[in-house]
Amino acid sequence: MSTFIVEGGHRLDGEITPQGAKNEALQILCATLLTPDKVTVENIPDILDINNLISMLCEMGVKVEKISPNTYSFQASDINLDYITTPEYIKKSASLRGSVMFVGPMVARFGYAVLPKPGGDKIGRRRLDTHFIGINKLGAEFEYNTEQHAYEIRANELKGTYMLLDEASVTGTANIIMAAVLAKGTTTIYNAACEPYIQQLCRMLCRMGAKIEGIGSNLLTIHGVESLHGTTHRILPDMIEIGSFIGMAAMTGSHITLKNVSYNDLGIMPDSFKRLGIELQVKGDDIVIPQHDGYEIDTFMDGSIMTFADAPWPGLSPDLLSVFLVVATQARGSVLIHQKMFESRLFFVDKLIDMGAQIILCDPHRAAVIGSGRLNSLRATNMVSPDIRAGIAMLIAAMSARGTSHIHNIDQIDRGYENIDKRLNAIGANIMRVSN
Numbered sequence: 001m002s003t004f005i006v007e008g009g010h011r012l013d014g015e016i017t018p019q020g021a022k023n024e025a026l027q028i029l030c031a032t033l034l035t036p037d038k039v040t041v042e043n044i045p046d047i048l049d050i051n052n053l054i055s056m057l058c059e060m061g062v063k064v065e066k067i068s069p070n071t072y073s074f075q076a077s078d079i080n081l082d083y084i085t086t087p088e089y090i091k092k093s094a095s096l097r098g099s100v101m102f103v104g105p106m107v108a109r110f111g112y113a114v115l116p117k118p119g120g121d122k123i124g125r126r127r128l129d130t131h132f133i134g135i136n137k138l139g140a141e142f143e144y145n146t147e148q149h150a151y152e153i154r155a156n157e158l159k160g161t162y163m164l165l166d167e168a169s170v171t172g173t174a175n176i177i178m179a180a181v182l183a184k185g186t187t188t189i190y191n192a193a194c195e196p197y198i199q200q201l202c203r204m205l206c207r208m209g210a211k212i213e214g215i216g217s218n219l220l221t222i223h224g225v226e227s228l229h230g231t232t233h234r235i236l237p238d239m240i241e242i243g244s245f246i247g248m249a250a251m252t253g254s255h256i257t258l259k260n261v262s263y264n265d266l267g268i269m270p271d272s273f274k275r276l277g278i279e280l281q282v283k284g285d286d287i288v289i290p291q292h293d294g295y296e297i298d299t300f301m302d303g304s305i306m307t308f309a310d311a312p313w314p315g316l317s318p319d320l321l322s323v324f325l326v327v328a329t330q331a332r333g334s335v336l337i338h339q340k341m342f343e344s345r346l347f348f349v350d351k352l353i354d355m356g357a358q359i360i361l362c363d364p365h366r367a368a369v370i371g372s373g374r375l376n377s378l379r380a381t382n383m384v385s386p387d388i389r390a391g392i393a394m395l396i397a398a399m400s401a402r403g404t405s406h407i408h409n410i411d412q413i414d415r416g417y418e419n420i421d422k423r424l425n426a427i428g429a430n431i432m433r434v435s436n
């Protein structure tokens, strides 16, 4: 377990380029299993979750070549199906959420997959019903193996069908798409998740020979094909990292430029920051955040207190609410943060309260923040990062606080943010990494 020692009060100044998107990369790397041909992927983030997934692919027999720091090629021409029944595979799967998306491609191409309990953030119940029901509807059978503590999934043949998903699950939709592209006949997925990362997956699959209609909508029609071939794909910039940097810049009174953000793929996020009182200038495909001496939270048009709530795309991502929450503590005005999707993601506010923030945790899903308008800057403290996004929120709080804070368990931050300490120190932060 490593620790960040963060000296607060330093303003940032300069340019920063967002990393490739973690949650897109997890889907795309799993999709490389769908073809025996070579697939080259650019802009892969160098983060713990992705490196773990790549090492699992290697152990499954995928030939992985690192072409440059963020570009790899993958060739799944000779897969060792025995590996996926080993205790090692089961243990590694439990270290990240993305491993759940091996199921769709494996069952589509090899008729066999093993699904141990996947890992990922411990942020409340994270059910997999959508994955199971969808893949089962395509004709695969799930059987729980009590010795392995994992499901075995078998299918002689997958057959296209109509399905209305019980919820617009992101990884569930990706898994079902990856199974359906090689199924016989036509699959219709209604209530599909449709965020840019799912769109990117669909576009890559189409370049590999898949036939998918309705990309970008919640109604996908997939005409199954016999086989897929190789391609090259570039991962989008990580919208959650972009949002984290916007919030960090405002809260620390910094002037920074975010380079090449793929603005049109950011959805409602930039406007949501504007409603928090943060000024953003869009220059080409860059976002400039000018130095803020203060910012004031908007109200709704009827004058009532603003709420930021998560919703499936094109709503606001749940992964950004921890950032909105911490940034609101130093705004003028009040806001309700309503985390509808996950029930254990707001408990980190206790630490912000210790630092002097005015927050009432109304229940596990809702926190009311009374911004102090920088009258009382936060005080440094010691904290433990419980999940990726609480971790980055704690880092933002520490960077804006008076004094030196310690953030333990920063592996949680490293799961999703590439070399965050080095990249922020390069533009003026003072963050020291200590390995315990």
Ligand SMILES: CC(=O)N[C@H]1[C@@H](OP(=O)(O)OP(=O)(O)OC[C@H]2O[C@@H](n3ccc(=O)[nH]c3=O)[C@H](O)[C@@H]2O)O[C@H](CO)[C@@H](O)[C@@H]1O
Residues within 6 Å of the ligand: 023, 026, 097, 098, 125, 126, 127, 167, 168, 169, 170, 171, 172, 312, 317, 318, 319, 340, 341, 342
């Ligand atoms: C590896 C990866 O890509 N992880 C992301 C993915 O996780 P993941 O794919 O696991 O999340 P899901 O989309 O399945 O669901 C997230 C949560 O929202 C609930 N839910 C979902 C859809 C819906 O219409 N109503 C609803 O209540 C689910 O029950 C669950 O509690 O999507 C989440 C939601 O954007 C993000 O937080 C995760 O970062």
Ligand SMILES: C=C(OP(=O)(O)O)C(=O)O
Residues within 6 Å of the ligand: 022, 023, 096, 097, 098, 119, 120, 121, 122, 319, 388, 389, 416
């Ligand atoms: C919840 C997240 O990730 P995961 O689904 O990988 O746990 C996240 O990225 O905020």
